[in-house]
Amino acid sequence: MLDHRAPVTPSDLTAAVDCLLAALGPAAATAGPADWSVPARESDWTCWEALEHLADCLLAYALQLGPQQPPLDDYVPLAWAHRRDGGPGTAIAVDPSSGPVGLLEAIAATGGVAVAIAGARGPQVRAKHSYGIADPEAFAAMGVVETLVHGYDVCAALGVELRPPAELCARTLARLFPEVPVGEDPWQALLWATGRIDLPALGEGRRTFTTWHSAPLHEGE
Numbered sequence: 001m002l003d004h005r006a007p008v009t010p011s012d013l014t015a016a017v018d019c020l021l022a023a024l025g026p027a028a029a030t031a032g033p034a035d036w037s038v039p040a041r042e043s044d045w046t047c048w049e050a051l052e053h054l055a056d057c058l059l060a061y062a063l064q065l066g067p068q069q070p071p072l073d074d075y076v077p078l079a080w081a082h083r084r085d086g087g088p089g090t091a092i093a094v095d096p097s098s099g100p101v102g103l104l105e106a107i108a109a110t111g112g113v114a115v116a117i118a119g120a121r122g123p124q125v126r127a128k129h130s131y132g133i134a135d136p137e138a139f140a141a142m143g144v145v146e147t148l149v150h151g152y153d154v155c156a157a158l159g160v161e162l163r164p165p166a167e168l169c170a171r172t173l174a175r176l177f178p179e180v181p182v183g184e185d186p187w188q189a190l191l192w193a194t195g196r197i198d199l200p201a202l203g204e205g206r207r208t209f210t211t212w213h214s215a216p217l218h219e220g221e
Contacts, residue, residue: 017111028100030153132214
């Protein structure tokens with residue numbers, strides 16, 4: 001039985017990053033930078049841009065929790081830039097000459113930083129996120145979602161299967177989308193919750209994603 005009430009931990013973020021790297025590693029080893037310039041699934045971003053955005057998200061989450069007293073009213077002031085019209089805004093850029101292998105190395109590195117920082121902060125720590133003041137568990141869970149759903153978009157475009165552990169998806173759903181039933185296939189439920197797929201068992205048509213629940217679930221009760 002899935003224990004979706006267990007907390008999301010930094011180890012879960014490690015598992016999500018490892019899952020994505022295992023799925024994309026073989027394709028990266030035989031591809032050049034141009035091969036990942038195709039659009040990610042249902043996106044105006046290329047596969048390269050979607051993964052660069054993921055690396056940026058993981059680093060940004062780590063930096064937001066990084067100070068001993070994290071900011072509650074603003075973000076750590078990084079300089080964000082759009083490298084082309086319609087592309088994602090990012091604070092970091094991966095050297096294109098490193099190719100897909102280098103891009104995955106950047107994800108491994110920024111994921112490792114996010115895991116380390118989330119694990120170093122006690123449960124009482126809070127930091128700003130636009131969806132609500134968040135605790136370290138939420139930042140770990142948000143990293144899991146960013147990794148899996150952007151990874152799904154890229155893997156689908158490249159013809160690669162991404163199948164994360166059901167327990168990982170169940171815990172992440174319960175933390176960030178408590179209104180969404182976990183159901184028999186938590187991975188499909190997570191994709192539905194983030195507006196990626198139709199899932200008639202959970203609702204009519206495609207869900208429009210707007211936000212998740214960053215604040216601690218029971219704070220103030």
